[in-house]
Amino acid sequence: MMKGVAMKVNKKQSFQLSDKTTTWLYLIPALVVVILAVVIPLGNSVILSFQKMRLNRPDFQAKWVGLDNYIRMFQDPLFLVSVKNTVVFAFVSVSIELILGTILAMMLSGDGWGSRLLRSIMLIPMIMAPVAAGTTWRMMLDKSTGIINYLFQLLYLPAINWLGQEKLALVSVIFVDIWRITPWFTILLISGIKAIPGDTIEAALVYGASKWKCFTHIVLPQLSRVLTLVLMLRLIDAFKVFDIVFVMTGGGPGTATEMLPNFIYEQGMRYFDAGYAAALSIVFIAAMGLLSLVFVWLQDRENI
Amino acid sequence: MRRIFLKYKIKKGGNSKEMKRIIACLLALCLVLGLVGCGSSVEKETPDTQAGDNQGQATGKPQKLNMLFMSGIYADSAREITEEFKEETGLEVEVDDVPYVSLHEKIMLDFSSQAGGYDVIMLNVPWLGEALPYLEPLDPYIEKNNVDIEDFIPSILDACKWDGVQYGLPRAPTPNMMTYRTDLVETPPKTYEEYLAIAKKFTDPSKGMYGISIPGKKAQYAVQYLVRLWAMGGEVADEDWNVTILSDEANRRAMENLVETSKYADEACLSWELEESINAFLQGNAVFCEAWPTLGLIQNADNPQKSKVVGKWAIAPFPEEVTSKKQMSLHSIVISKYSKNKDAAFQWLNMLMSAEKQTQFYEQFGVLPSRSSFWQREDIKNSSIGPIGEGIKDGLPKWRIPVSAELDSIMANAVGSCMSGQMTVDEAIEFFDSELKRAIENNPPPEGSKNINAVAVKDE
Secondary structure: HHHHHHHHHHHHHOOOOOOOHHHHHHHHHHHHHHHHHHHHHHHHHHHOOEEEOOOOOOOOOOOOOOOHHHHHHOOHHHHHHHHHHHHHHHHHHHHHHHHHHHHHHHHOOOOHHHHHHHHHHHHHHHHHHHHHHHHHHHHHHOOOOOHHHHHHHHHOOOOOOOOOHHHHHHHHHHHHHHHHHHHHHHHHOOOOOOOHHHHHHHHHHHHHOOOHHHHHHHHHHHHHHHHHHHHHHHHHHHHHHHHHHHHHOOOOOOOOOOOOHHHHHHHHHOOOOOHHHHHHHHHHHHHHHHHHHHHHHHHHHHHH | OOOHHHHHHHHOOOOHHHHHHHHHHHHHHHHHHHHHHHHHHHHHHHHHHHHHHHHHHHOOOOOOEEEEEEOOOOHHHHOHHHHHHHHHHEEEEEEOOOOOOOHHHHHHHHHHHHHOOOOOOEEEHHHHHHHHEEEEEOOHHHHHOOOOOOHHHHHHHOOOOOOEEEEEEEEEEOOEEEEEEEOOOOOOOOOOOHHHHHHHHOEHHOOOOEEEEHHHHHHOHHHHHHHHHOOOOOOOOOOOOOOOOOOOHHHHHHHHHHHHHHOOHHHHHOOHHHHHHHHHHHOOOOOEEEOOOOHHHHHHOOOOOOOOOOEEEEEEEOOOOOOOOOEEEEEEEEOOOOOHHHHHHHHHHHHHOOOHHHHHHHHHHHOOOOEEHHHOOOOHHOOOHHHHHHHHHHHEOOOOOOHHHHHHHHHHHHHHHHHHHOOOHHHHHHHHHHHHHHHHHHOOOOOOOOOHHHHHHHOO
């Protein structure tokens, strides 16, 4: 009888899954999706990037060209221009958004009705469709008929050709992006600020610390993890800018606002040059991967 | 994740493993059910699909035709005949539309997938060479249905042919012509020298008045370069597709002329689409307008609510220096090789392109007809669009080789960069030449194909 009970217990124990197996069981559905939707297409893109392939020619046989597509991109003047524009756009717009977002978050993190109302109003640019926002701003920034120049002239200021000049066009696009995205920074940073214990700041104030010192020595260090994360997400997103530029300037005047995602899109979906578009995408993904690694390293360092 | 489990185990003790087993089983079950569910839905669809096929087989062909047109007046006019077509044939017609900027991509993706998603497609003629492998030759259908193609304007009917085979019927031929103020200019200028002199005379930025209104946003500006290039007897490549931008002096002169033109235009024009440039003319702020007159100008110019130039405008050809060749927008209505009901598709195409319908579409939507009989009417000849009829005869659509879309972008970047001061004329010409050579080398024209535009320009 005792022997029989022991056998039952052993049988029951042997059916139990180890933690490791259970962990993998949980991960399987997600892994299947990732393999099907990410790993296989990405692997295919890597192979494609070493080939010459035209999707719009049914008679076209894919040819292995080695590193030709990668060499070509560094000899392509438009690629170099679009990389330069995208880097300038991403770093300038995100830096300003971060500074403005932090200032606004500090100002609006209170619980008064004024802060709550302003926080709600700030959501408007964020929830507008980028295409609608871009079109509206394109009309508002028109040199002859736009409301911005009309207001300038009321103040006896000269009309400015916002979208028709090489450097100003890029500045205008950056400005519209800042208008759209700063509220996003603000909202996320407000939630970070609210998580900081109030008594720490109160104690510092009691001991005579100035507000600036409270900000630099208490708020900023405790906000750094949120800041790093927000910065990483936004910087990667800024490198993928497409719709606002497409609607506002179409990459012009000339190539002044030509951005990398639009350049890749044109190679792939307009000229159907699949091999070259794949090579460009791989380089873009690798660059974004490196950028993410920097932020992950920064976060790990903060954890230590 | 392991840490979470351990935490759970500490909290819940021995029950946790039991719980995990249940969750794991449920997850596996969900996965299996999900897979089975997908499978069964496929199985469920099969009888319906078969029924559809049977129905199709009973009547011979599918009961619905799908069309793809450019948004706006072109798609709206195509939709106008769907009811009438259904009454005549019993076939449903659905007209999808996309804006011009997405049309090329949408068409080529449908063709490349070989799924035959669309039966009839509105194809911009410069994309003909690229789309050729996916098109159904129309000659047998034209013959079978006794279609009177003699009435189509010969030059534009030929533009829809490749190696003598008719792949489409021409629609909405629109030569690029200028509009001018009849109260300020007695007779339209015959040379560019005269044109620029008049523009200079009237340009006064302090009063918001300019000689010329130009749609200067990239691709549109490039079109104005082409207008000048062909008028000056030049081309970007010779008849065998050898790039001649650097060697053909007309390219440089055309670019210089465009730089000179921009001096008498509002500097904001670099960000203008067609609407803004047309509006500047309608508000009386320019003497000449270089935007396509049929895309909003002739429709509104005599409307006092929208225009300050009512009765004070006319259409004229651009100055003709060496040739009278005009850049022309032209679409071709084609049938996909993968259409499952080509006969019905042609029947619909035939109705759309009939003389009667084309006149109706002009009156209702302003779509320009492609039939000679329309343009030969005395009332049309004497109307404001009369000069357009003359312009069509000398019109040349852009190049039709597979690299056309890329050629357009290269030209737009060269012209746009030069006009915005990012490149000098020399740099722009060199960039245009080297980039076009690279593009043609990378995606060469079909063997033996000739640059018919070069032949037309050089022959004149």
